[in-house]
Amino acid sequence: MIQDLFRETIRSLSGNKARSGLTILGIVIGIASVITMVAIGQGAKSTIESDIESIGSNLIVVMPGAQRVGGISQGAGSSQTLVIEDADAIKSQVQNVKAVAPEASKRYQITAKGTNTNAEVVGTVKDYLVVRNVKMNIGSFFSDQQQKTSAKVAILGPTTRNDLFGVNANPVGQSVKIRNVDFQVVGVTESKGGSGFNNPDSNIFVPLSSAQHFLSGNDYLSDIGVAAADQASMTSVQEQISALLLDRHKISDPTQADFRIMNQNDIIATATSITSTFTILLSSIAGISLLVGGIGIMNMMLTNVTERTREIGLRKAVGLRKKYINLQFLAEAVVLTFLGGAIGIVLGWGASLLVNNFVSLNTRISLSSVFYAFGVSAVVGIVFGFYPARRAANLNPIEALRYE
Amino acid sequence: MIVCNNLCKTYINGDVETQAVCGISFRIEKGEFVAIVGPSGSGKSTLMHILGALDTPTGGQYFLEGKEVSRLTDNELSDLRRGKIGFVFQSFNLLPRTTVLQNVMLPLVFSDMPMKKRKAKARETLKYVGLEESKFFNLSNQLSGGQMQRVAVARALINDPSIILADEPTGNLDTRTSRVVMKTFQELNSKGHTIIIITHEMEIAQFARRVISVRDGLIEKDEKN
Numbered sequence: 001m002i003q004d005l006f007r008e009t010i011r012s013l014s015g016n017k018a019r020s021g022l023t024i025l026g027i028v029i030g031i032a033s034v035i036t037m038v039a040i041g042q043g044a045k046s047t048i049e050s051d052i053e054s055i056g057s058n059l060i061v062v063m064p065g066a067q068r069v070g071g072i073s074q075g076a077g078s079s080q081t082l083v084i085e086d087a088d089a090i091k092s093q094v095q096n097v098k099a100v101a102p103e104a105s106k107r108y109q110i111t112a113k114g115t116n117t118n119a120e121v122v123g124t125v126k127d128y129l130v131v132r133n134v135k136m137n138i139g140s141f142f143s144d145q146q147q148k149t150s151a152k153v154a155i156l157g158p159t160t161r162n163d164l165f166g167v168n169a170n171p172v173g174q175s176v177k178i179r180n181v182d183f184q185v186v187g188v189t190e191s192k193g194g195s196g197f198n199n200p201d202s203n204i205f206v207p208l209s210s211a212q213h214f215l216s217g218n219d220y221l222s223d224i225g226v227a228a229a230d231q232a233s234m235t236s237v238q239e240q241i242s243a244l245l246l247d248r249h250k251i252s253d254p255t256q257a258d259f260r261i262m263n264q265n266d267i268i269a270t271a272t273s274i275t276s277t278f279t280i281l282l283s284s285i286a287g288i289s290l291l292v293g294g295i296g297i298m299n300m301m302l303t304n305v306t307e308r309t310r311e312i313g314l315r316k317a318v319g320l321r322k323k324y325i326n327l328q329f330l331a332e333a334v335v336l337t338f339l340g341g342a343i344g345i346v347l348g349w350g351a352s353l354l355v356n357n358f359v360s361l362n363t364r365i366s367l368s369s370v371f372y373a374f375g376v377s378a379v380v381g382i383v384f385g386f387y388p389a390r391r392a393a394n395l396n397p398i399e400a401l402r403y404e
Numbered sequence: 405m406i407v408c409n410n411l412c413k414t415y416i417n418g419d420v421e422t423q424a425v426c427g428i429s430f431r432i433e434k435g436e437f438v439a440i441v442g443p444s445g446s447g448k449s450t451l452m453h454i455l456g457a458l459d460t461p462t463g464g465q466y467f468l469e470g471k472e473v474s475r476l477t478d479n480e481l482s483d484l485r486r487g488k489i490g491f492v493f494q495s496f497n498l499l500p501r502t503t504v505l506q507n508v509m510l511p512l513v514f515s516d517m518p519m520k521k522r523k524a525k526a527r528e529t530l531k532y533v534g535l536e537e538s539k540f541f542n543l544s545n546q547l548s549g550g551q552m553q554r555v556a557v558a559r560a561l562i563n564d565p566s567i568i569l570a571d572e573p574t575g576n577l578d579t580r581t582s583r584v585v586m587k588t589f590q591e592l593n594s595k596g597h598t599i600i601i602i603t604h605e606m607e608i609a610q611f612a613r614r615v616i617s618v619r620d621g622l623i624e625k626d627e628k629n
Binding site for chain 2: 001003004005008011015310311313314315316317318319320321322323324397398401
C-alpha cells in the first residue's frame with residue numbers, strides 16, 4: 001500500500017516537473033533562510049558569550065560604592081572603602097571561592113627608552129591570573145615573594161608592549177618608568193583578542209604592594225575580583241560576600257552598602273537575551289517566507305485537484321475509497337515540502353558556511369534548528385495539503401467524470 | 405441478479421425538484437446483454453449511475469446480487485464498485501502519460517495484490533480483450549480510439565466484475581470501430597459476462613439481446629431482439 005502511494009506520488013509529481021519544482025522552491029527558500037538566520041543568531045550569541053567569558057570564568061567583581069558627600073552621590077566607584085583586609089577576609093571566610101585578586105588600578109603615563117604611552121597600571125596579586133583568566137606569553141608573572149617585598153617589577157599587556165618596545169619584541173629585562181619609578185619588565189601576557197574600553201591587553205601589571213607604596217600612596221583598592229569555584233555556587237558566593245562586607249563595614253541596612261557586587265552571569269544573561277531577541281526576530285522574518293511557501297503548496301495542490309478532476313472521478317468510479325484519494329493528495333503535498341525541506345537544509349547549511357567564511361560573522365548551525373525546520377516543513381505540507389486533499393476526496397464521482 | 409423495484413430519483417436544486425426517473429422496475433439475470441436506450445433527458449444516465457452504484461435512488465429499491473444498494477454507505481459503495489462493477493466510459497477516461505498496462509492496473513491500486521500478480525493479471529486481461537502485446541507499454545494517448553476503448557474494457561474486467569456497465573461506449577468512435585467494439589462486447593457476453601450498455605443509437609442497441617427503452621423517466625418498452 002505504501003509502495004502504491006509512493007509510486008502514485010512520484011508519477012503525479014513528475015508529470016508536471018516545472019510546476020513541482022517552482023512550488024518546492026518556495027519551501028526551499030523558506031527553510032534555507034530559517035536555518036541561515038538562526039545560524040547567524042546563534043553564532044553572534046556564542047561570540048558574545050565567549051568574549052564575556054574571556055574576562056574570567058565565574059567572575060564576581062566587588063567595587064566600592066558611590067561616595068556620598070552631604071547626600072550628594074559622587075558616582076559608583078568614587079569612594080574608598082575596600083582594603084586588602086576585605087580581600088583576605090573573603091578568601092578565608094567565604095566558601096566555594098577559588099581565588100581572590102584585589103586590584104588597585106589607575107592610569108599613568110608610562111615611558112621607556114624614548115617612547116611613551118598611557119596605560120592602566122593594575123596593582124594586584126598572583127591570583128589575578130586565575131581570576132581574570134590571564135595567561136603568560138613571555139616570562140612569568142611576579143611571585144608572592146615579590147608581592148610581599150614590593151618588588152619593582154612589571155608585566156606588560158601585549159598592546160602596551162607593542163607601543164613601548166615594538167611589535168612582538170621581547171622586553172624582558174628592560175625597564176619602564178611609571179611616575180618616575182623604574183620597574184623591571186619580567187613578562188608579557190598573552191593577547192586576549194578582545195577589544196574595547198577595558199581591554200586587559202593594554203594594561204601593565206605590578207605587585208599590589210608596589211602599586212600602593214610607589215604609585216597611589218594609599219591602602220585602598222579599586223576592586224576585588226573573586227573567582228567562584230563553579231557556576232552553581234556563584235549566587236551563594238555573592239550573597240556571602242555581601243553579608244561579610246556589610247558586617248566588616250558595620251552597615252546594617254543593605255541599601256546603604258558602600259560597595260557593589262557585579263556578577264559575570266548577569267552580564268552574560270543580558271547579552272544572551274539581546275542576541276536571543278535578534279535570533280527570534282530574524283527567524284520570524286524567515287518563518288514568514290516559509291508560510292508563503294506553504295501557501296504556494298496549497299495553491300499548486302488546488303490547481304492539481306481541479307486539473308485532475310476527471311481522473312479523481314475515474315478513481316472513485318473504479319472503487320477507490322475516499323481515504324486513499326485523500327491520502328494520495330496529502331502525500332503529494334508532504335513529499336513536496338519534504339523535498340523542499342531537504343534541499344533547503346543543504347542550501348541553508350551552505351549559506352551559513354559562506355557567511356562564516358566570506359563575511360566576518362560567526363555562524364553556528366544548530367542541529368535543533370535543522371530538526372525544527374524539517375518538522376515545520378512536514379507540518380506545512382500536512383496543513384496546506386489537507387484542504388486540497390479533502391476537496392479531492394469529497395468530489396462527487398458523477399460530476400467529476402463529467403468535468404471538462 | 406439485478407432487481408429494480410419502483411426506482412425513483414429526484415434531484416433537488418434549490419427550490420426546484422427535478423424527477424429524473426420514477427417508478428422503474430425490471431430484472432436482469434446473469435449472462436444477459438442489455439441495452440438501455442433513450443433520447444437525452446430520458447433519465448437513462450441517471451439509471452446508469454444508480455445501477456453502477458455511483459448514486460443512490462431517492463425512492464424504491466435496487467438489489468445487486470441480493471444486496472440492497474440504496475442502503476450502503478459511501479465506503480461500501482466504493483467497495484461494491486471495485487468488486488462487482490466494471491465501467492466503460494464514452495470518453496474512455498484513460499490516464500494520460502501513463503502506459504496501457506498501468507491503466508489497466510488502476511482498479512488494483514491500494515489492494516493487497518502484489519505488483520507481479522497485478523501485472524500478470526493485466527496482461528492476461530488485455531490479451532482477453534484482444535489487444536496486441538506490442539501495445540502494452542505504449543502511452544495511452546498514443547493509441548487509436550478503438551484501442552483505447554479496448555484498454556478501457558480490459559480495465560473494467562480486471563476485477564472479474566458481476567456486470568459490465570458501458571455508458572455510450574461508441575459515442576466517440578466511427579461506425580466501423582463502433583462495430584468492432586460492439587462485437588467485442590458480444591464476445592464477452594458469449595463467454596458469460598453480464599453486460600449493460602447505455603446508448604441513444606438504435607443501431608448500437610441492436611447488438612444487445614434485450615433492449616429497454618426509457619422515455620421521460622419511465623420504461624417505454626422492454627423487448628428481446
